[in-house]
Amino acid sequence: MNDGREIGIGFDFDHTLGVDNALERKAFYAFAEELGYRLDPHDGVWPTRIEELLTEFRAGEVTLEQMIARFGDALAVRDADPERWRALCYALVDPLVRPIDGARELLDGLRARGIPLAILTNGWSPLQQKKIERALGPGAVEEILVSDRIGAVKPAPAAFVALVDALGVPAERAWYVGDNARGDIGGALAAGLRAVWFDWEGQTYPPDLPPPTLRIGALRELETLAQNTIAP
Ligand SMILES: [Mg+2]
Numbered sequence: 275m276n277d278g279r280e281i282g283i284g285f286d287f288d289h290t291l292g293v294d295n296a297l298e299r300k301a302f303y304a305f306a307e308e309l310g311y312r313l314d315p316h317d318g319v320w321p322t323r324i325e326e327l328l329t330e331f332r333a334g335e336v337t338l339e340q341m342i343a344r345f346g347d348a349l350a351v352r353d354a355d356p357e358r359w360r361a362l363c364y365a366l367v368d369p370l371v372r373p374i375d376g377a378r379e380l381l382d383g384l385r386a387r388g389i390p391l392a393i394l395t396n397g398w399s400p401l402q403q404k405k406i407e408r409a410l411g412p413g414a415v416e417e418i419l420v421s422d423r424i425g426a427v428k429p430a431p432a433a434f435v436a437l438v439d440a441l442g443v444p445a446e447r448a449w450y451v452g453d454n455a456r457g458d459i460g461g462a463l464a465a466g467l468r469a470v471w472f473d474w475e476g477q478t479y480p481p482d483l484p485p486p487t488l489r490i491g492a493l494r495e496l497e498t499l500a501q502n503t504i505a506p
Pocket of ligand 1: 286287288290452453454
Protein backbone atom coordinates (compact mmCIF):
# COMPACT_ATOMS: atom_id res chain seq x y z
CA MET A 275 0.00 0.00 0.00
CA ASN A 276 1.05 3.49 -0.67
CA ASP A 277 1.77 5.34 2.55
CA GLY A 278 1.27 8.65 0.80
CA ARG A 279 4.88 9.76 0.89
CA GLU A 280 5.82 8.05 -2.31
CA ILE A 281 4.09 10.20 -4.89
CA GLY A 282 2.80 13.71 -5.34
CA ILE A 283 0.01 14.90 -7.60
CA GLY A 284 -0.22 18.24 -9.35
CA PHE A 285 -3.37 19.46 -11.03
CA ASP A 286 -4.25 21.94 -13.68
CA PHE A 287 -7.20 24.06 -12.53
CA ASP A 288 -9.30 25.38 -15.41
CA HIS A 289 -11.40 22.60 -16.96
CA THR A 290 -9.68 20.06 -14.71
CA LEU A 291 -10.85 20.92 -11.17
CA GLY A 292 -13.09 23.87 -11.92
CA VAL A 293 -14.68 26.00 -14.62
CA ASP A 294 -15.08 29.77 -14.70
CA ASN A 295 -17.66 29.97 -17.50
CA ALA A 296 -15.67 32.50 -19.56
CA LEU A 297 -15.22 34.83 -16.60
CA GLU A 298 -12.56 37.08 -18.14
CA ARG A 299 -14.46 37.38 -21.40
CA LYS A 300 -17.60 38.39 -19.50
CA ALA A 301 -15.56 40.92 -17.51
CA PHE A 302 -14.61 42.56 -20.82
CA TYR A 303 -18.26 42.97 -21.78
CA ALA A 304 -19.10 44.44 -18.37
CA PHE A 305 -16.06 46.73 -18.64
CA ALA A 306 -17.10 47.97 -22.08
CA GLU A 307 -20.58 48.68 -20.81
CA GLU A 308 -19.17 50.80 -17.98
CA LEU A 309 -17.15 52.67 -20.57
CA GLY A 310 -20.33 53.39 -22.49
CA TYR A 311 -20.20 50.65 -25.11
CA ARG A 312 -22.63 47.79 -25.32
CA LEU A 313 -20.74 45.15 -27.29
CA ASP A 314 -22.68 42.46 -29.05
CA PRO A 315 -21.26 39.07 -27.97
CA HIS A 316 -22.72 37.54 -31.14
CA ASP A 317 -21.44 39.96 -33.75
CA GLY A 318 -18.43 37.88 -34.72
CA VAL A 319 -15.98 40.74 -34.25
CA TRP A 320 -15.72 41.41 -30.53
CA PRO A 321 -15.65 37.79 -29.40
CA THR A 322 -12.68 37.19 -31.70
CA ARG A 323 -10.90 40.36 -30.66
CA ILE A 324 -11.36 39.66 -26.96
CA GLU A 325 -10.23 36.06 -27.38
CA GLU A 326 -7.09 37.25 -29.19
CA LEU A 327 -6.31 39.69 -26.39
CA LEU A 328 -6.75 37.00 -23.75
CA THR A 329 -4.69 34.48 -25.72
CA GLU A 330 -1.73 36.87 -26.00
CA PHE A 331 -2.04 37.74 -22.33
CA ARG A 332 -2.24 34.11 -21.23
CA ALA A 333 0.81 33.24 -23.31
CA GLY A 334 2.74 35.97 -21.50
CA GLU A 335 3.18 37.99 -24.70
CA VAL A 336 1.51 41.09 -23.23
CA THR A 337 0.96 42.26 -19.67
CA LEU A 338 -2.49 42.72 -18.19
CA GLU A 339 -2.00 46.47 -18.41
CA GLN A 340 -1.06 46.24 -22.09
CA MET A 341 -4.06 44.02 -22.78
CA ILE A 342 -6.41 46.56 -21.19
CA ALA A 343 -4.71 49.44 -23.02
CA ARG A 344 -5.28 47.61 -26.32
CA PHE A 345 -8.89 47.00 -25.45
CA GLY A 346 -9.25 50.71 -24.69
CA ASP A 347 -7.62 51.57 -28.02
CA ALA A 348 -10.04 49.29 -29.84
CA LEU A 349 -12.95 51.11 -28.19
CA ALA A 350 -11.29 54.51 -28.71
CA VAL A 351 -11.35 55.01 -24.93
CA ARG A 352 -8.48 56.77 -23.19
CA ASP A 353 -7.06 55.50 -19.95
CA ALA A 354 -9.03 52.29 -19.64
CA ASP A 355 -8.29 51.31 -16.03
CA PRO A 356 -6.83 47.82 -15.56
CA GLU A 357 -7.75 47.94 -11.87
CA ARG A 358 -11.38 48.25 -12.82
CA TRP A 359 -11.18 45.24 -15.12
CA ARG A 360 -9.51 43.26 -12.34
CA ALA A 361 -12.30 44.24 -9.95
CA LEU A 362 -14.93 43.14 -12.46
CA CYS A 363 -13.19 39.77 -12.73
CA TYR A 364 -13.17 39.34 -8.94
CA ALA A 365 -16.88 40.21 -8.77
CA LEU A 366 -17.65 37.43 -11.25
CA VAL A 367 -15.86 34.69 -9.30
CA ASP A 368 -18.78 33.85 -7.00
CA PRO A 369 -21.48 33.74 -9.67
CA LEU A 370 -19.46 31.94 -12.34
CA VAL A 371 -16.84 29.58 -10.85
CA ARG A 372 -17.87 26.00 -10.15
CA PRO A 373 -16.04 22.78 -9.32
CA ILE A 374 -15.87 19.96 -11.83
CA ASP A 375 -17.96 16.97 -10.75
CA GLY A 376 -16.14 15.04 -8.07
CA ALA A 377 -13.24 17.48 -7.67
CA ARG A 378 -13.78 18.25 -3.99
CA GLU A 379 -14.36 14.62 -3.09
CA LEU A 380 -11.27 13.52 -5.00
CA LEU A 381 -9.01 16.06 -3.27
CA ASP A 382 -10.49 15.15 0.14
CA GLY A 383 -9.71 11.51 -0.53
CA LEU A 384 -6.17 12.13 -1.75
CA ARG A 385 -5.46 14.47 1.15
CA ALA A 386 -6.69 11.84 3.59
CA ARG A 387 -4.16 9.44 2.09
CA GLY A 388 -1.39 11.92 2.82
CA ILE A 389 -0.50 12.48 -0.82
CA PRO A 390 1.15 15.89 -1.42
CA LEU A 391 -1.10 17.94 -3.70
CA ALA A 392 -0.55 21.13 -5.67
CA ILE A 393 -2.18 23.13 -8.41
CA LEU A 394 -0.11 24.49 -11.28
CA THR A 395 -2.16 26.93 -13.33
CA ASN A 396 -1.56 29.43 -16.10
CA GLY A 397 -3.12 32.76 -15.25
CA TRP A 398 -2.82 35.76 -13.01
CA SER A 399 -2.80 36.32 -9.30
CA PRO A 400 -4.91 36.70 -7.33
CA LEU A 401 -7.71 35.78 -9.74
CA GLN A 402 -6.61 32.14 -9.99
CA GLN A 403 -6.37 31.83 -6.20
CA LYS A 404 -9.86 33.31 -5.81
CA LYS A 405 -11.28 30.94 -8.44
CA ILE A 406 -9.62 27.94 -6.81
CA GLU A 407 -10.93 28.82 -3.36
CA ARG A 408 -14.41 29.38 -4.73
CA ALA A 409 -14.46 26.05 -6.56
CA LEU A 410 -12.69 23.85 -4.03
CA GLY A 411 -12.96 25.63 -0.68
CA PRO A 412 -10.06 26.98 1.36
CA GLY A 413 -6.98 24.82 1.81
CA ALA A 414 -7.99 22.16 -0.72
CA VAL A 415 -4.37 21.80 -1.84
CA GLU A 416 -1.16 22.69 -0.06
CA GLU A 417 0.39 24.70 -2.86
CA ILE A 418 -1.02 26.87 -5.62
CA LEU A 419 1.46 27.85 -8.31
CA VAL A 420 0.26 30.52 -10.73
CA SER A 421 2.26 31.28 -13.87
CA ASP A 422 2.55 35.01 -13.21
CA ARG A 423 4.11 34.36 -9.79
CA ILE A 424 6.48 31.58 -10.78
CA GLY A 425 7.46 33.31 -14.03
CA ALA A 426 6.82 30.28 -16.22
CA VAL A 427 3.85 29.39 -18.42
CA LYS A 428 2.94 25.76 -19.17
CA PRO A 429 4.18 23.89 -21.17
CA ALA A 430 7.55 25.47 -20.24
CA PRO A 431 9.67 22.96 -18.31
CA ALA A 432 10.35 25.58 -15.61
CA ALA A 433 6.68 25.50 -14.62
CA PHE A 434 6.86 21.76 -13.96
CA VAL A 435 10.20 22.06 -12.18
CA ALA A 436 8.48 24.47 -9.79
CA LEU A 437 5.65 22.00 -9.35
CA VAL A 438 7.97 19.09 -8.56
CA ASP A 439 9.72 21.31 -6.05
CA ALA A 440 6.41 22.18 -4.40
CA LEU A 441 5.35 18.53 -4.23
CA GLY A 442 8.64 17.52 -2.65
CA VAL A 443 8.96 14.26 -4.57
CA PRO A 444 11.33 13.21 -7.37
CA ALA A 445 10.04 14.13 -10.84
CA GLU A 446 9.41 10.51 -11.79
CA ARG A 447 7.09 10.20 -8.78
CA ALA A 448 5.23 13.38 -9.60
CA TRP A 449 1.98 13.11 -11.54
CA TYR A 450 0.25 15.90 -13.35
CA VAL A 451 -3.44 15.87 -14.20
CA GLY A 452 -4.81 18.19 -16.86
CA ASP A 453 -7.26 18.58 -19.72
CA ASN A 454 -4.98 20.38 -22.17
CA ALA A 455 -2.95 17.93 -24.21
CA ARG A 456 -0.16 20.25 -25.25
CA GLY A 457 0.12 22.52 -22.23
CA ASP A 458 -0.50 19.95 -19.52
CA ILE A 459 0.41 16.52 -20.86
CA GLY A 460 3.12 17.47 -23.34
CA GLY A 461 4.70 19.82 -20.82
CA ALA A 462 4.59 17.38 -17.91
CA LEU A 463 5.99 14.47 -19.92
CA ALA A 464 8.80 16.60 -21.35
CA ALA A 465 9.77 17.61 -17.81
CA GLY A 466 9.97 13.96 -16.72
CA LEU A 467 6.65 13.74 -14.85
CA ARG A 468 3.89 11.25 -15.41
CA ALA A 469 0.78 12.72 -16.92
CA VAL A 470 -2.91 11.96 -16.69
CA TRP A 471 -5.00 13.35 -19.50
CA PHE A 472 -8.48 14.29 -18.28
CA ASP A 473 -10.32 13.67 -21.52
CA TRP A 474 -13.87 14.88 -20.91
CA GLU A 475 -14.56 17.51 -23.55
CA GLY A 476 -14.23 15.52 -26.75
CA GLN A 477 -10.84 16.93 -27.74
CA THR A 478 -8.55 15.07 -30.10
CA TYR A 479 -5.15 14.14 -28.73
CA PRO A 480 -2.45 15.62 -31.00
CA PRO A 481 -0.66 12.77 -32.81
CA ASP A 482 2.71 14.52 -32.57
CA LEU A 483 2.68 14.39 -28.75
CA PRO A 484 3.84 11.38 -26.74
CA PRO A 485 0.76 9.64 -25.32
CA PRO A 486 -0.35 10.40 -21.75
CA THR A 487 0.71 7.95 -19.05
CA LEU A 488 -2.98 7.51 -18.26
CA ARG A 489 -6.25 8.77 -19.64
CA ILE A 490 -9.37 9.32 -17.53
CA GLY A 491 -12.88 10.42 -18.41
CA ALA A 492 -13.99 11.33 -14.86
CA LEU A 493 -12.10 12.60 -11.84
CA ARG A 494 -13.30 9.78 -9.60
CA GLU A 495 -11.17 7.39 -11.69
CA LEU A 496 -8.13 8.97 -10.04
CA GLU A 497 -9.16 7.56 -6.66
CA THR A 498 -8.79 4.07 -8.04
CA LEU A 499 -5.58 4.98 -9.76
CA ALA A 500 -4.18 6.38 -6.54
CA GLN A 501 -4.93 3.05 -4.90
CA ASN A 502 -3.90 0.68 -7.66
CA THR A 503 -1.88 2.19 -10.44
CA ILE A 504 -0.14 5.21 -9.03
CA ALA A 505 0.90 3.56 -5.79
CA PRO A 506 4.28 1.86 -6.25
MG1 LIG B 1 -7.10 23.36 -18.23
